[in-house]
Amino acid sequence: MRKGDLYEEDYNLWSDLQIAALKNRDVDALDWENLAADLDYPKYWIDHQLVMVISSLLELYGDFNAEDFEKYHWKTFVDTNRFMLNGVLEDWPHYSEKIKFAIPKAYLSAVNLMERHGKGKGFEFKFPDTCPFSFEQILEDGWYPA
Structure with missing residues (x-):
């Protein structure tokens, strides 16, 4: 499953994964497009x-x-x-x-x-x-x- 698909299908899980990626500084796991839109x-x-x-x-x-x-x-x-x-x-x-x-x-x-x-x-x-x-x-x- 693509990161963007998870954003649409299970926002809470997507959010938890993005927070974990940020905390771990795992830039490859970040869904940049949705993350930027979500923050803005x-x-x-x-x-x-x-x-x-x-x-x-x-x-x-x-x-x-x-x-x-x-x-x-x-x-x-x-x-x-x-x-x-x-x-x-x-x-x-x-x-x-x-x-x-x-x-x-x-x-x-x-x-x-x-x-x-x-x-x-x-x-x-x-x-x-x-x-x-x-x-x-x-x-x-x-x-x-x-």
């Missing part, structure tokens, strides 16, 4: 999911005089993206620190999105300079800003 992809995916969660929380935080249906929509969006991020942390708990570190940058992106979104709706809202949501709140199932 989660950062961008996590950043995207984080911006989506924070921007949705900001929509609720700012309220923008939203109707109940729209609030439900944003809560659903928050829940969906939280589910994805929490799934990452279940599989790769070491990404917890990466997510914490990414919050300030994701917050700035989310504020930019929400300011443009609010202006398009005719609302002006001044968001705090720093993220008003803790790491735990961002990931806590069922938590929304009051």
Whole structure:
């Protein structure tokens, strides 16, 4: 079986073998293509999911005089993206620190999105300079800003 096939068929085994190869400095056993993609992809995916969660929380935080249906929509969006991020942390708990570190940058992106979104709706809202949501709140199932 080729290394790339194992990546598709049994990711956990592939991952264990790649870790062992790295620890043993066995460069011939490394699946370079999938290893590089695997190390690169989660950062961008996590950043995207984080911006989506924070921007949705900001929509609720700012309220923008939203109707109940729209609030439900944003809560659903928050829940969906939280589910994805929490799934990452279940599989790769070491990404917890990466997510914490990414919050300030994701917050700035989310504020930019929400300011443009609010202006398009005719609302002006001044968001705090720093993220008003803790790491735990961002990931806590069922938590929304009051």
